[in-house]
Structure formats: C-alpha cells, structure tokens
Amino acid sequence: MRRLIIPLVLCLWASLSQATPDAALVRQLAAEDSSDKVAAIRQLAQAADPDAARILKAMADDSLYLAGDKAVILEGDTAFDAASGAPIATPANPEAVTVNNRIRGELANALAALSLFDADRAVRLASAQKLQNNVGADMAPLLARALEKEADADIKALLVLAHAQASLGSADPAVRLAAVNALAETSSPTVKSMLQPLTDKTAESDEKVRFAAVAAIKAIDGRLALAENLGRVFSGLSLGSILLLAALGLAITYGVMGVINMAHGELLMVGAYSAYGMQSLFRAYLPDYVDWYLPAAIPVAFFTAALVGVVMERTVIRWLYGRTLETLLATWGLSLVLIQGARVLFGAQNVEVANPGWMSGGIELLPNLMLPWNRIIIVGFALFVLLLVWVLMNKTRLGMFVRAVTQNRAMAGCVGVPTARIDTMAFALGAGIAGLGGVALSQISNVGPDMGQGYIVDSFMVVVVGGVGQLAGAVWAALGLGIFSKLLEGWAGAVIAKITILVCIIIFIQKRPQGIFALKGRFVE
C-alpha cells in the first residue's frame, strides 16, 4: 500500500507544482481588506509550489505592488508579473501593498510551511521548528502532505505536533479528537496552553473532545512534573557529591583529632583557585590544550590544599589538642586570613573559571530534562575520590593507623602508632580532598574569596548525621541531604528548605546522637 501511495503523492505533487498560481488569487493578495489577504496567503501556501514561495517572499520583503489591476513585483528597476513571474515594463504608478503585523505573521508561517518541502534537511528542520506555534487550521492539509513526504524522524515528530495543532481548529470533531490524542503524547507547556481552551464548554461543543483534552492536559502535567522532579533529584545528587567531597575531609579530621576545622571551606577555595591558576597557566603557555587544564588541576589542587593543611596543622592545630572549642576559634582565624589572602592575591571579585569544551552540553533524557555534562562528571568524580579514600582507609597501612587513632588514640600510641605523624597525614589527606572538592565546585559555581564560607555548616551537618569516622555514613548523609534539600527547595523555596533541614537535624540528633552509623564499642564521653 505504502509503495503505491508514495509515487502517487509524488505524481500529484509534480502536477501541482507545474501549474502557475491563479492570477485572481495573486491579485487578492493586494486586496484592501486584511482578511482577504490572509485568505489568499493561506490558499497560495496550499499550492506549495516555487511560484507561491516566490510571490509570498516578495510580499514579506515589501516588494509586492499593485499596478492598475495587476499585482507586480518590483526588484530595483525591474518589474515582474507577480502571477507568471515574467518580466514586464515598469508600471507608471505602483501602489505598495500594505503588510501589517497580522499579515506578516501569516506570511512567516506560510513561508515556513512552504520550506517544509525544501530538499535541504536543515531548512526543513528549521521550518518545522518554526511551525510549533500559532498554526492555523488551514495549514492542516499542507502539513499532512509534508508529513507524508517526510522521511527524517526528528522532523517527522515535529510535524506530527504541528499537524495536530493545526487540526485542533478543524470543524470535524473526530479530527479534533485525533489531534488532541496525538498532543497528549507531548510534554511541552505551550501545547498545554493550546489545549486549555478545548476544556471550555463554550469553545468546544463536543463532549468527547473536551474529555480527551482534560485527560491530555493531565498526562502532560504528569510528565512535566516527573521531569521536574527528576531534574531536582539529579541536581540534589550533584550537590550531594560536592557536599561529600567537602565532608569526607572533615569527617577524617574530625574523626581522628576531634577538632572541627572552621577553615575547611577555605581549603575548598584553595582548590578552586588552583583550578583557576592552572587555567591561566594553560591559557598563557599551552593555548592549544586549554581544554585539558582541568585534569592537570586535580593533582595541583590536591597538593596545594594538602600543603596548606599541613602548615595549618603544624603551626596552629597541634598546639591546641584537647581544647576543641579554642581550635574552633583559631581555625576560624585561619579562615579569615586565608580569605583576606585570596582577596589580596586575586582581587575581591569572583574570577572566571570556564568549563572545558568537553564538559559543556549534556544528555537530554526527556524533552524538558537536560542533564548537563559538568554535573554528571562531578558525580562520577566524587565516586572516584570516594573509591580512592575507601582503598586508602581500608587497604593501606596508613589507613589502618588512621582508623586505630580514631578509635582509641591512647591505645594506638601504646602499640607504636606514631600518632602525631598520623595526625599530620590525616589532616593533609582531609585538606587535599577538600581541594579536590574545590576543583569540582569551580565547575558549577562562582569562584571567589568567600566561596567556602557556606560549606562549613553543611559539611559539618553531613558529619553529624553520618556519624563520626564513618565513610558509609558520610556518603548516605551527603547524598540524602543534597537530594532532600533540592527537593524541598523546589517545593518551598531555598530559605524554608534550609531552616527545615536544620530543624530536622536537631530532631535527628535527639534520636541518634551518634549519627546513622554509630561505631560499635564503648566510649568515654
């Protein structure tokens, strides 16, 4: 059957395109009344031949004139008969055909419809995209024809939509019903607003169509909400990954030494500025490989932050053992110095860290749900760092020592663990991981001197909820907090979300002061 139809349509098409447009119809384009003009434009568009396209294009370009009783096209000094396209003598007093906004919109649609038959795929795609809004009922047959002829799947999908939209205005309830059902498969807000009038009794007389429209709107709403929530979960996942990178380091240092490093957020900042520094170096010396500054920044950020951490531990924190509250204040002082240092070195303004080319774009999961590559890569990166830390903590001698000191410092010292050196190593490791977190953060948020300030509370919450010295706890807590806060944010706004989470955590601590995963064993205080 199909085999038969296509040649048939092609034949019909060929015969249509050879006929020149009716001169009377062309004359009507220059009519006084706008409605007459519109009717003529629509009829011409139906013809779908090169002549029609030529005439409409001339009209859109304001070069269609009325001379006597004939529509003519003036191009510079030469004149053509509009209907036949034959050159004629320049008429005496050509009168310009007025094209108002309504006509202009109509012309744009008609021209888009005509270019649906262009041989070039890109042109057809562009015009199909243009026809997604304000398609009149008269376009339906034309779109049906284009649909039949179209082979490309992308364009076809767009055309189905456009055709359904055009058929919504059809006089036949069955056609309208089919159109509504076709539109129910889509998930765009514009289609939704298009279907809205059909639910109204005064606008739509047929009950079946009304019901179908209501159902279609519901289906579209459902899909929109689904995509939105999936998007939120995903952005929560990426927020959770950042939190995880920030909290892993904090969990290690808090577990080993029992001190909260208030300058931990500033170590994120150090990592982010390392990424900025590498980007500047690559731009200056290796402009051809500038896209690869990011992998190079990872070790640099790790070691820079670790170095800052070691200096902090050696000069300040180790002198304050056993005085946790004072450590809090002293590390806060360190954070102020680091922030002001960054201001002096790099300026108070945010610096620009660009995503490398291979990180831009994303995966389109649903029509209105885009997962950006930079966030996907960050989630993957966090998992990678997590794996490394797990291996380090569970499979190496250093990790064993760190765990031993976390569980019982005095006993670890008794059996020969060099606790002071382990402290420094653990602090360096925690700081280095924060530096890695800073590199990740530089890809999705602003890089500035006080970027780290907001993260200390959040990452401490992760440590509190997850339980001290627990990798698994930190992972669940970070992802849970990230996703929960993003979902709440979409629901109730950022401020309410923040407060709710705080209240939830206070309640949570009432129930489980040791976090989700408590270390088993006996503890003093």
Place this chain on the structure above:
Amino acid sequence: MRKPLTLRVLSALDSKSWLALGIFLALALILVPVLNLAVPEDSAFHMSAYAITLIGKIMCYALVAVAMDLIWGYGGILSLGHGLFFALGGYAFGMYLMRQAGSDAGALPAFMIFLDWKALPWFWLGSDSFVWVILLVVVVPALVAFVFGYFAFRSRIKGVYFSIITQALTYAAMLLFFRNETGFGGNNGFTDFRLVLEHSITSPQTRLVLFGLTAIMLAATLVFSRWLVTSKFGRVLTAIRDSESRMMFIGYNPLWYKLFIWVVSAVLCGIAGALYVPQVGIINPSEMSPANSIEIAIWVAVGGRATLIGPVIGAFVVNLAKSWFTVSFPEYWLFFLGLLFIVVTLMLPQGLVGLWKKLMLKKGAAA
C-alpha cells in the same frame, strides 16, 4: 541564717570593685555629658557626638561579651549564635522606633507600605507601645533560647556540636530575616528612626540619656553576674563545666543549670541589642551573620574567660582596634582579626586579664 538578698548582692563585690564601678558610672553619667554639652566644640576636651556613639556602641558590645562569658567562661558552652539574640532584641526595639517614625499613630512602617501591606503581621501587634516592646525585648530572646536550649541540652549536645548548631541557627535566622515577606524589612532592616518616646532620637540630650542607660545597664549586669557566679548556682555551673558526668553522679541535673544560664545570657544579649539600635540607628540581618557571632567569642577570649571584667576589656580593645583599622588600613583588618584569633588562643589562653595576673604574680615573687 542566710543574709538578705541585698546584702548578698552587696557582698558579691569587694570594696575596690565597688569603687571602680562607682568611678565608671560617675564618668559616664556626669563627666561625659559635661564634656559633650558644656565644653565648647573647639576645645580639646570637647567630646564629639561620634565618640559618644562609638563608646555607647562598644558598651552594648561589652554587655554582649559579658553575656557570652557567662555561658562560655562559666558554663563551658561556646555559642556561635549569640548574634541572633542580640538582633532579636534589636529588631523588637527597632520596630517600636519604626512605628514612632510613622506619620501618625498606628501607621504602618514605611517598608510595609512599599510592600503594599494593609495590616501588621500578628507578631508586630502592639509594637507601638513602649512597655510591650520592652517586654518583647526580654521575652522573645528568652523564649527562643529556652526552646532551642531545652532540646539541645536535653540530648546532651555539647562541645563543637553545640557551637556549630548555634551557628547554623543564626545563619538560618539571617536568611529568614533577609526575606521581604517575613515582615522584618528585608535587606535594609529597620532604619530612618526619628523619635523615641516622643523625643528626637538625634538630639544630644537623647543620645546622652541612651549612653547613660547603657552604662547603668552594663554596671548592673556586672554586679548581677558577679553575684550569680559566686552564688551556689554559679559554683554548681562551674563544676558542671569542669566535669559534667561527675556532677550527674553526685545527683545534679545539668540540664536546668545550663538552660538557666543560657536563657539569662540570651536575655542580656536582647537588652544589649535594644540599647544598640537607637544609638546606631540601624538594625539589619547582617547582625546575625555567623562571622559577627564568632567575633563576640574573640572579645571574650582577648579579655579573658571566666573573669567578668575581661570581656568588657576585650570588647573595648577589639572594637577600638576595629574602628581604627577599618579607617586607616581597611585591607589589613581581617588579617589582624584572624591573627588575633590564632595568637590569643595559642599564646594567651587566659586573655589580657590572665596576662596581667601573671605579671603581677611575677612582680610579687620578685619583690
């Protein structure tokens, strides 16, 4: 037999301290007004309005520092959220000033008119009454502190846990107050005050009265705190600070001791906030920023914890240094403050008062 309360309060301070307090009050209530009003402006002894406002402001800070010392120095609980209670008191009194500044009685404050609000939100009802607002200044911080403290102390949250959670609390409150629709003036907070109790807020007399009130309040707080920490309550509190589990075994319930001192501290902060707002002329959510609250801790640490005069000295030293630095070398202020945090915790665990005592001791030993 117990002595009557007045006698016990009197005996809380030794005669030297009473003398010092008397001199301080005489300076604030007699000398400062004379220097400001009676001495001609071109004289070297004239005290400018700027100086009075600055010292008045620092006295409010000193009040906050004493409140912080009660909870941190004597209770061993480091709060990083005291800015919240300060701001709550400030906002309550600020609203009264906003209502006074309105064109006629009962009018909405200007920011609500901009937002096209028709009526006051319920929590601001009655804020045109001075007495009610004074009540709010005391009750609201007390209530917030009680509810938060009850849950926190009940589950024995302490140490850094408690500190970070108080910081999160003040941060969350700051975000809430930043919003326009919550009824706290958003970003700008409360400002453009004109009258207080029908008197112009900018007149020298009003300024001096506020200054005197702050000085009296500070002196009264010092006496009260001294009495509190030398009473039986204060001694139990200090014991809880030093060994909570031991006190529990003896049979004390630390919850109520901690909760009481926590609420007292919050109320003192609220009063300080209420005195601060009319003198400085503005209150906005940035008072609740975590950085401000941590700064309070450094005033106490610089002066010396668990001494009552220490926080006052610390508040004056740090804030005078801040006024000088932010004018002369604005870019070095944060370096200085940061280093102050580090140096004081590393080298001066007892603060300036501890240093002074050590020097005196050495001198005594040498003599």
